[in-house]
Amino acid sequence: MSQLPILVVGSVAIDDVETPSGHRPESLGGSANYFSVSASMFAPVRLVGVVGDDFPESHVDALAQRGIDLDGLERVDGKTFRWKGRYASEGADAETLDTQLNVFETFQPKIPEQHKDTPIVFLGNIHPMLQVDVLDQIDAPRFSAADTMNFWIQGEREALKSMIRRLDMLIINETEASLLAEEGNIYDAADVIRGMGPRVLVIKRGAYGAIIFHPEGLFTVPAYPLRKVVDPTGAGDSFAAGFMGSLAEQGAFGFAALKRAAIYGTVMASFACEGFSMDGVISLERSKVEARADQLRQMIAL
Amino acid sequence: MSQLPILVVGSVAIDDVETPSGHRPESLGGSANYFSVSASMFAPVRLVGVVGDDFPESHVDALAQRGIDLDGLERVDGKTFRWKGRYASEGADAETLDTQLNVFETFQPKIPEQHKDTPIVFLGNIHPMLQVDVLDQIDAPRFSAADTMNFWIQGEREALKSMIRRLDMLIINETEASLLAEEGNIYDAADVIRGMGPRVLVIKRGAYGAIIFHPEGLFTVPAYPLRKVVDPTGAGDSFAAGFMGSLAEQGAFGFAALKRAAIYGTVMASFACEGFSMDGVISLERSKVEARADQLRQMIAL
Numbered sequence: 001m002s003q004l005p006i007l008v009v010g011s012v013a014i015d016d017v018e019t020p021s022g023h024r025p026e027s028l029g030g031s032a033n034y035f036s037v038s039a040s041m042f043a044p045v046r047l048v049g050v051v052g053d054d055f056p057e058s059h060v061d062a063l064a065q066r067g068i069d070l071d072g073l074e075r076v077d078g079k080t081f082r083w084k085g086r087y088a089s090e091g092a093d094a095e096t097l098d099t100q101l102n103v104f105e106t107f108q109p110k111i112p113e114q115h116k117d118t119p120i121v122f123l124g125n126i127h128p129m130l131q132v133d134v135l136d137q138i139d140a141p142r143f144s145a146a147d148t149m150n151f152w153i154q155g156e157r158e159a160l161k162s163m164i165r166r167l168d169m170l171i172i173n174e175t176e177a178s179l180l181a182e183e184g185n186i187y188d189a190a191d192v193i194r195g196m197g198p199r200v201l202v203i204k205r206g207a208y209g210a211i212i213f214h215p216e217g218l219f220t221v222p223a224y225p226l227r228k229v230v231d232p233t234g235a236g237d238s239f240a241a242g243f244m245g246s247l248a249e250q251g252a253f254g255f256a257a258l259k260r261a262a263i264y265g266t267v268m269a270s271f272a273c274e275g276f277s278m279d280g281v282i283s284l285e286r287s288k289v290e291a292r293a294d295q296l297r298q299m300i301a302l
Numbered sequence: 303m304s305q306l307p308i309l310v311v312g313s314v315a316i317d318d319v320e321t322p323s324g325h326r327p328e329s330l331g332g333s334a335n336y337f338s339v340s341a342s343m344f345a346p347v348r349l350v351g352v353v354g355d356d357f358p359e360s361h362v363d364a365l366a367q368r369g370i371d372l373d374g375l376e377r378v379d380g381k382t383f384r385w386k387g388r389y390a391s392e393g394a395d396a397e398t399l400d401t402q403l404n405v406f407e408t409f410q411p412k413i414p415e416q417h418k419d420t421p422i423v424f425l426g427n428i429h430p431m432l433q434v435d436v437l438d439q440i441d442a443p444r445f446s447a448a449d450t451m452n453f454w455i456q457g458e459r460e461a462l463k464s465m466i467r468r469l470d471m472l473i474i475n476e477t478e479a480s481l482l483a484e485e486g487n488i489y490d491a492a493d494v495i496r497g498m499g500p501r502v503l504v505i506k507r508g509a510y511g512a513i514i515f516h517p518e519g520l521f522t523v524p525a526y527p528l529r530k531v532v533d534p535t536g537a538g539d540s541f542a543a544g545f546m547g548s549l550a551e552q553g554a555f556g557f558a559a560l561k562r563a564a565i566y567g568t569v570m571a572s573f574a575c576e577g578f579s580m581d582g583v584i585s586l587e588r589s590k591v592e593a594r595a596d597q598l599r600q601m602i603a604l
Contacts, residue, residue: 090486184392186509187527207488208510209522218601220511220524225489259604299520300602302561 003043004142004248005069008035009109009134010124010237012049012073016084016098017276021230024276028059030081031124031147034234035241038268038281039122040066041289042245046115048072048134052080052103062282071112078103090229091207111137122244123167124237125149128159135166143253145169147240153179165197168253171240173204186211200258202265204239212262216255221262222299224270224292231276235269238281242268242289267292305345306444306550307371310337311411311436312426312539314351314375318386318400319578323532326578330361332383333426333449336536337543340570340583341424342368343591344547348417350374350436354382354405364584373414380405392531393509413439424546425469426539427451430461437468445555447471449542455481467499470555473542475506488513502560504567506541514564518557523564524601526572526594533578537571540583544570544591569594 010032016025032049039045046069051060053075064070081104085094109130117139123131123146131146144167152160153176160180164170170193174186181189186203190213193201201213207226212219243265250257267289274280312334318327334351341347348371353362355377366372383406387396411432419441425433425448433448446469454462455478462482466472472495476488483491488505492515495503503515509528514521545567552559569591576582 185529187529205510208507211524218527219603220601222513222522225520227487227489256604263604297604299522300604301521302558302565302599302602 002251004119004251005044005046006039006120006122006244006248007046007048007072007111007115007118007138008032008039008122008124009048009072009131010035010126011081011104012047012051012055013081013083013104014055015233015277016082017231017233018086019229019231019276020087020090021228022276024231027233027277028056029083029233029277031126031234031237033063034237034272034278035122035124035244036063036068037066037278038238038241038272039245039248040068041268041281041284041286042242042264043120043248045069046072046112046118048109048111048115050074050076050081050103050107052076052078055080069115072110072115074107074110076103080104085233087232094233109134109137119143120244120248122146122240123163124240125152128152128156128163131163132159132166135163143168143247145171145240145244147171147236148176150176150179161196164193167198169200169202170198171202171204171236171243173206173236177201177203202243202262204236210239210262210266212258214255214258219255219259219262221259221266222296224266224296226270226273229273230280232273233277235272238272239265239269242266263293263296264289266296304553306421306553307346307348308341308422308424308546308550309348309350309374309413309417309420309440310334310341310424310426311350311374311432312337312428313383313406314349314353314357315383315385315406316357317384317535317579319533319535320388321531321533321578322389322392323530324578326533329535329579330358331385331535331579333428333536333539335365336539336574336580337424337426337546338365338370339368339580340540340543340574341547341550342370343570343583343586343588344544344566345422345550347371348374348414348420350411350413350417352376352378352405352409354378354380357382371417374412374417376409376412378405382406387535389534396535411436411439421445422546422550424448424542425465426542427454430454430458430465433465434461434468437465445470445549447473447542447546449473449538450478452478452481463498466495469500471502471504472500473504473506473538473545475508475538479503479505504545504564506538512541512564512568514560516557516560521557521561521564523561523568524598526568526598527601528572528575531575532582534575535579537574540574541567541571544568565595565598566591568598
């Protein structure tokens with residue numbers, strides 16, 4: 001393959017998810033899991049994470065069959081990270097009902113020797129010190145990006161800032177951006193966050209799309225017009241996956257490449273929302289991805 | 303001038319507005335007023351409305367100086383329509399503190415004979431029966447559009463539907479669209495509303511831009527990146543004005559023309575938000591409008 005490989009570190013989880021569309025216990029989830037499945041449609045993916053002995057072997061096989069490199073997936077005694085959440089209505093934020101860190105509590109990412117020169121790195125939403133730890137273990141990548149969440153912004157601000165400083169790109173949502181920047185206006189918030197280090201900032205706005213803040217200007221991508229959201233869990237990771245996957249496929253990281261990548265991020269997020277767990281993306285064909293990418297490009301074509 | 307003329311009917315008001323940026327009593331407002339000032343930058347405007355004897359002659363002069371045709375502006379004994387409102391925070395909806403219909407209570411729009419063949423008609427937010435009354439008085443226009451508000455959707459649904467049926471285009475905001483269609487999902491709501499008659503629907507989403515629903519497809523325009531909203535009163539009318547003004551200037555009403563027009567609607571709304579009352583638009587230069595239009599086009603250029 002000519003695409004550049006991507007290394008992702010993040011959580012691999014078993015979720016219990018309730019949405020207005022139904023209830024899915026024992027739902028495969030976690031940021032690295034969602035990211036790997038969607039990104040592997042575009043480029044080779046190397047997954048770094050940890051699971052317990054309760055993690056279904058069938059899913060490990062499914063990941064391997066997609067060509068995802070699992071040398072960095074530790075399997076240890078104990079239970080896999082578990083998250084239980086509920087979405088009260090379509091479009092609502094998740095309400096966390098229960099979190100059991102289990103084997104994730106003592107997780108120390110170890111980058112396999114042969115993966116230390118991976119040119120593209122995505123740090124999924126985990127403790128910012130672990131994200132820093134990953135950056136310490138790898139050679140200077142050509143492009144690095146990360147996600148985070150309110151929990152770390154509120155509780156681990158300094159660690160988070162030391163991580164953000166080293167990124168090429170931060171991908172967060174609008175609420176997180178305001179919280180991180182302590183600025184209500186999204187454009188002011190973007191200035192503050194870019195002042196923290198990353199050259200590029202992507203702010204996700206859910207059903208309203210996303211904005212790329214780049215030294216050369218702004219780019220806005222609309223959300224894909226979805227009639228129904230079955231389960232938004234993993235939408236953010238799938239967005240990052242389509243985005244980073246497209247960059248890896250393009251082998252380019254300039255403003256034009258980032259714009260094209262934002263289209264694919266949006267498409268992958270839309271598919272992720274249409275099913276519980278990985279249902280929307282696990283057996284997705286590339287032709288369907290391209291059809292939605294075309295639709296999105298039409299939606300902004302003057 | 304080669305641009306087509308636009309006839310607008312709506313309110314002309316004296317507002318009392320409080321926002322986090324300050325308080326402006328005796329603030330010139332009203333849908334027809336806001337619309338006329340912004341649209342007159344693009345095309346000749348014919349205003350139909352009513353004011354009382356308290357309406358400042360200086361503002362009538364200012365409208366006339368912009369070339370706005372005031373043959374349809376009735377001046378009657380009594381007080382001008384007055385609205386008092388407050389915006390609790392930036393981005394919040396207005397809270398109406400007081401409404402005095404005054405001379406507006408018995409307003410019956412009378413279209414001057416020489417304006418009955420105006421090719422472009424915009425029905426600002428007034429009672430839907432008055433909007434219908436205007437459509438009855440004019441020859442079939444080349445392009446007609448209207449705005450409305452929650453108050454009429456809730457209280458005058460049937461009258462409103464009989465008006466909407468006759469339009470080429472309805473421009474409403476996201477909340478109004480859901481209320482009118484009785485559908486939470488914006489794409490489902492758009493289907494329902496377009497089923498009521500108008501070939502084109504524009505749904506405004508405030509700081510998130512707007513969507514055009516057209517038989518040939520969707521077009522999304524981002525909001526102009528504003529750092530500060532001083533007073534959002536009239537932003538919707540200014541959006542409609544830039545939109546309709548651009549159509550009049552283009553003399554075209556196809557999907558491509560509508561897309562270009564949405565850019566100008568967005569730009570005029572942005573300027574309207576930057577000052578109290580008409581401050582942001584009354585002495586605006588076209589070059590500043592074009593600069594923002596260029597910026598918006600860049601924000602969606604792949």
